[in-house]
Amino acid sequence: MGKKWGRIGAFFAIIIALGILISQTAFDVARGTNLGLDLQGGFEVLYELDPDGEGELTEEDIQATASALSERVDVLGVSEPSITVEGEDRIRVQLPGVEEQEEARELLSTEAELSFRDVDDELMLTGEDLEQGGASAGFDEANQPMVQVTLQDGELFGEITTEISQRPEPENLLVIWLDYDEDEHSFYEEVNEPDPAFISAPQVSEPLPTDTVSIEGMGSLEEAEFLAEMLNAGSLPVEIEEIYSNTVGASLGEQALEQTLFAGMIGVALIFLYMLAYYRFMGVIATLTLAVYIYLVMILFNSIQGVLTLPGIAALILGVGMAVDANILTYERIKEELKDGRSMKSAFKLGSRRALGTIIDANITTIIAAAVLFYFGTSAVQGFAVMLIVSILTSFITAVYGTRLLLGLWINSRSLNRKYWLFGVKERDVRRGL
């Protein structure tokens, strides 16, 4: 008698412990999940690097570009940016939760190549002559926003300004460009535009032997700060081109998350009800192990730094289906053995053992499919594949071993012996005399 209640007591102790653990930590687990762009809004772009006619793209070029991009992202202050090199000449930048998407996109794609030219677009000074990290935003005497840059060599600037100051007006201008493009830009075309492509074109009336240069003509302090930060982050070593981009509005992402979670809960609730109705007592065990399963999958997924996307949620819910299948396979076997007239204990033992081989075969094939998906898929599909693999592995722990433990405690307590209806088996279906 003591043993019987001991086992049932152990069952309830486990359930209560799990219940406390899950209810105390579920909220943190949910909050700790990284949401994909499609669920929280944000911006993703794939760049192709162009070696700019200078031969092959080297590994260093790619790494240098990636780190330049990541410095720029730091300027934006995105909480969880992801910058990954894809293939041989691509870099994917993902900025979840970025609100100023427009600014982000401009900041990323600009080459940040500052150049000083004369009115005939002849190059006088390039960004390479700037001191690293020497740019700062501020105000001039007239309280206008400006950017101050430091040159590596003050004499050079003296020579240039000497040369330009000797030219007749109005040709004595030093035109300051950001991302000058030979094919597109020319001073004389732009100078008459209301919003010219160059930053400013100050007049040089005397030689300036200095190593600090002020760039005026900024529209606002923000613009000045933006330029200064960009110059400090450095120019990109190679040209980049946007070949794929995806922006998700925050409200659309949030709505997608809410809707899909709601749908998922309904789906899982229906599964629970069905299992309870069909497998009775074993359904209760299935419901308990499935709840633990969902909790464990989320923890595992967080611990491998997975990013939850819409297809990922779908995979999680389908994973519930796979976990249920392991339960169903086992329960059906147990029912068969019971109908064959075996005792509760041996039906449970045999049924679990016979179902295991099938579960292993069926799950390994699905893992093969998921692994291939992960290897060949792009980011969203990869998220789905990771979730599927995590789901299958977890379902093994909960649906196979969890069920064995929990159901085993009851079976071995012998308190369920001959209570066939609890297992969804009709007594008249049981063959006697085996």
Next chain:
Amino acid sequence: MDFNIADKNIDLIKHRKTYFTFTMLIVLAGAVLLSTLGLNLGIDFESGTRVDLMAEEPLTEEEIENELAEIGLAADDITLAGENNEQASVQFIGDLDQEESLELQGHFDEAFGHEPNISTVSPQIGRELAINALIATGLASLGIVIYVAIRFEFLYGLAAITALLYDAFFVISVFSLMQLEINIPFIAAVLTVIGYSINDTIVTFDRIRENVRKEEQEKNIEDFDQLAGIVNKSLLQTLTRSINTVLTVLFAAVAIWLLGSEAITSFAFAIVIGLVAGTYSSLFVAAQLWLVWKNKHIQKQREKLEAEVEGSES
């Protein structure tokens, strides 16, 4: 509640020729659909830009066209969505450049109060994605065949792969018929269906293998009826499990399909039809094909044996 199917006297084998004909007709219809209607490839595969909009008020196509005209753009396709048409998806063939899409984003944010989703794919990327998807599917199938051939035997693998190709083809055909958009999540859906289909087929085959072994302990399997009896018994024994599993997975998939986000409606729908096709194919295609092939194999071996015996006698 108990289906108790295993104890009922149902012959699933008798009408196998009807199933084969029916399956062939579906495949034929699918082939016709694919060659006439073709597939509605989304911008994931065909370069272009897709903009998903949301507004507080119901939208009309005209309204969206007017807003686009204000920034000098014309859409190639506008589809309204959401309960009261307060969402819309606008497609542009050929990708918008960065400036255009930034302008569009700012404009619609102002006009409707919600920032739109914009995704742009260049032609090269689209092609690569399509090729990658094909390779992934092919390799996944290959891996599965190899595994099944090792764990079971080659004929099981062959029958299983036929069934899963049928399932994938069926889903693609339905998408062709309804002209639903094929995108990256769709590929994930097809692969899930393949995974599920193989799962289902393996469970059935596992039982057939077990029953074949049991029977062989008593006597050799020689004639078709004997083999058919084993297959029928195995199918009936696993039928309850098949029904229960597909029902529970369907609960989840249908819920996501009907209640989930617009963005994965077609993903969930693909899984729903795939699940139904997968259950059908494990019952009526995979197991039955194996039965026919295995029987032929046994007959051939017996003839060979008889020929050898005759040869040694003469």
